[in-house]
Amino acid sequence: MRAFSYTRADSVGAAVQEAAGNASIGDASPLTKFIGGGTNLIDLMKADVLRPHKLIDLTRLPLKEIVERPDGGLRLGALVTNADTAYDKRVAARYPLLARAILAGASAQLRNVATDGGNLLQRTRCYYFYDTATACNKRQPGSGCDAIEGINRIHAVLGTSEQCIATHPSDMCVALAALAATVNVTGAEGDRQIAFKDFHRLPGETPDLDTNLKADEVITSIDLPAEGFANNFTYLKIRDRASYAFALVSVAAALTLDGDTITDARLALGGVAHKPWRDEQAEQMLVGKPATVDTFKPVAAFVLRDAKGYEHNAFKITLAQRAISKALSQAAGLESV
Amino acid sequence: MPAATPVPAAIASQSITLTINGQPQQLDVQPWTVLLDLLRNELDLTGTKKGCDHGQCGACTVLVDGNRVNSCLLLAVMQDGREITTIEGLATGGVIHPLQEAFIEHDAFQCGYCTPGQICSGVGLIREGHAKTADDVRELMSGNLCRCGCYPNIVKAVDDVRISEGDPK
Numbered sequence: 001m002r003a004f005s006y007t008r009a010d011s012v013g014a015a016v017q018e019a020a021g022n023a024s025i026g027d028a029s030p031l032t033k034f035i036g037g038g039t040n041l042i043d044l045m046k047a048d049v050l051r052p053h054k055l056i057d058l059t060r061l062p063l064k065e066i067v068e069r070p071d072g073g074l075r076l077g078a079l080v081t082n083a084d085t086a087y088d089k090r091v092a093a094r095y096p097l098l099a100r101a102i103l104a105g106a107s108a109q110l111r112n113v114a115t116d117g118g119n120l121l122q123r124t125r126c127y128y129f130y131d132t133a134t135a136c137n138k139r140q141p142g143s144g145c146d147a148i149e150g151i152n153r154i155h156a157v158l159g160t161s162e163q164c165i166a167t168h169p170s171d172m173c174v175a176l177a178a179l180a181a182t183v184n185v186t187g188a189e190g191d192r193q194i195a196f197k198d199f200h201r202l203p204g205e206t207p208d209l210d211t212n213l214k215a216d217e218v219i220t221s222i223d224l225p226a227e228g229f230a231n232n233f234t235y236l237k238i239r240d241r242a243s244y245a246f247a248l249v250s251v252a253a254a255l256t257l258d259g260d261t262i263t264d265a266r267l268a269l270g271g272v273a274h275k276p277w278r279d280e281q282a283e284q285m286l287v288g289k290p291a292t293v294d295t296f297k298p299v300a301a302f303v304l305r306d307a308k309g310y311e312h313n314a315f316k317i318t319l320a321q322r323a324i325s326k327a328l329s330q331a332a333g334l335e336s337v
Numbered sequence: 338m339p340a341a342t343p344v345p346a347a348i349a350s351q352s353i354t355l356t357i358n359g360q361p362q363q364l365d366v367q368p369w370t371v372l373l374d375l376l377r378n379e380l381d382l383t384g385t386k387k388g389c390d391h392g393q394c395g396a397c398t399v400l401v402d403g404n405r406v407n408s409c410l411l412l413a414v415m416q417d418g419r420e421i422t423t424i425e426g427l428a429t430g431g432v433i434h435p436l437q438e439a440f441i442e443h444d445a446f447q448c449g450y451c452t453p454g455q456i457c458s459g460v461g462l463i464r465e466g467h468a469k470t471a472d473d474v475r476e477l478m479s480g481n482l483c484r485c486g487c488y489p490n491i492v493k494a495v496d497d498v499r500i501s502e503g504d505p506k
Binding site: 001002003004005006038039043044045046047055057059083087106107108109110112113242243244294 | 348351367368371390391392395398404405406407410411412414415424458461462465475476477478479481489490
């Protein structure tokens with residue numbers, strides 16, 4: 001790992017101030033980086049993908065609580081670990097979709113260190129992003145994309161661009177997208193809230209930007225709305241081995257049922273796009289319909305309506321359709337998990 | 338990334354205090370030293386193994402304040418004030434830990450390279466108290482790879498101690 005300087009922030013304000021001016025440098029390799037759990041950042045620094053000159057350690061900040069919100073929701077402090085979130089009794093009881101998604105990701109060791117704020121900011125596991133000998137527009141804007149014509153089995157089929165076909169690797173974020181969470185951030189210009197669907201970006205012409213967070217902004221917490229879909233939900237993750245592997249395709253599905261009729265629906269996919277892929281149009285198609293496989297199949301086809309396969313990943317289009325149908329069946333209680 | 342990344346000028350080592358296997362130690366560390374390298378290279382605690390060095394294999398698993406973690410992905414400087422337990426620190430009064438005993442009893446290793454990490458991970462798993470079945474143990478040990486394929490006996494060893502020690506919570 002390259003040399004860098006290190007400071008420990010003792011307040012959010014001090015952290016933001018320390019990073020002031022960082023915004024202009026861009027996301028591809030900012031010279032100052034905040035560090036939380038660091039499970040992805042340290043790995044990327046070892047691989048020489050990220051080369052910060054300075055790390056600002058946020059882990060001593062008082063952002064480690066999960067608290068009740070007046071609207072009946074929960075606020076997850078940005079520094080709560082993924083493990084403490086998934087095993088929190090309130091999260092497990094009221095947001096089991098989130099707990100299930102978190103526990104589907106990484107390993108126990110990583111979940112003990114990785115933070116909720118950091119989970120949102122983890123980078124793609126595209127092989128070419130990690131390999132500094134290859135072209136990658138995300139790592140080095142303008143250098144090209146070796147994945148598009150290369151080994152792209154794990155890559156995206158939705159929302160891709162000619163610059164980048166990387167996927168977002170998080171499981172937790174797929175559940176947060178389905179639950180319509182809100183991200184609270186603090187920067188030099190003050191506090192702001194970002195709706196989860198607006199937090200991550202599609203690659204477009206600027207695949208170096210994963211999110212709409214500015215380089216001098218700190219995530220302070222994540223708000224979960226009161227509705228947690230605790231009765232009818234599933235997180236279905238399909239991967240190459242039964243545990244400790246990234247999703248080829250994952251589906252967060254949640255339903256509200258009145259008898260057999262769907263009155264509310266949430267549907268988000270992981271492993272298929274540069275961001276957690278929530279499809280609100282598809283959700284609306286489910287509302288008012290009976291919770292049956294006949295309802296689910298056309299919706300599944302609809303979600304993949306604009307999908308584009310590459311040499312090795314076209315199988316994901318069919319896989320995702322089947323996974324959506326299966327996940328909705330599980331959420332409706334038609335199939336066991 | 339920047340075309341030329343100048344090396345930052347003279348970055349001072351930082352003084353930290355770690356309690357390692359019960360012994361408080363004051364240490365000067367460079368910011369980029371990971372806990373694994375501090376343990377092995379500076380403190381001669383070579384029981385903790387370097388496998389992948391990328392958080393994928395679990396060979397470097399140690400306990401920080403009782404929680405199992407991958408020491409290859411932790412900056413030592415960020416652990417200031419914490420308690421670190423490695424495989425060398427699990428025995429008490431010359432008696433090896435029940436999970437070490439169970440690994441011997443169940444023949445839960447062949448080459449032994451992953452074993453310190455497996456045992457530290459198993460100790461952490463039992464302390465966490467979330468595993469209720471052998472299937473849970475298998476899932477919650479998935480962060481520790483064993484290229485000899487001793488998984489069935491590793492699961493038996495961890496599950497035995499889990500059952501005999503009960504849920505600590």
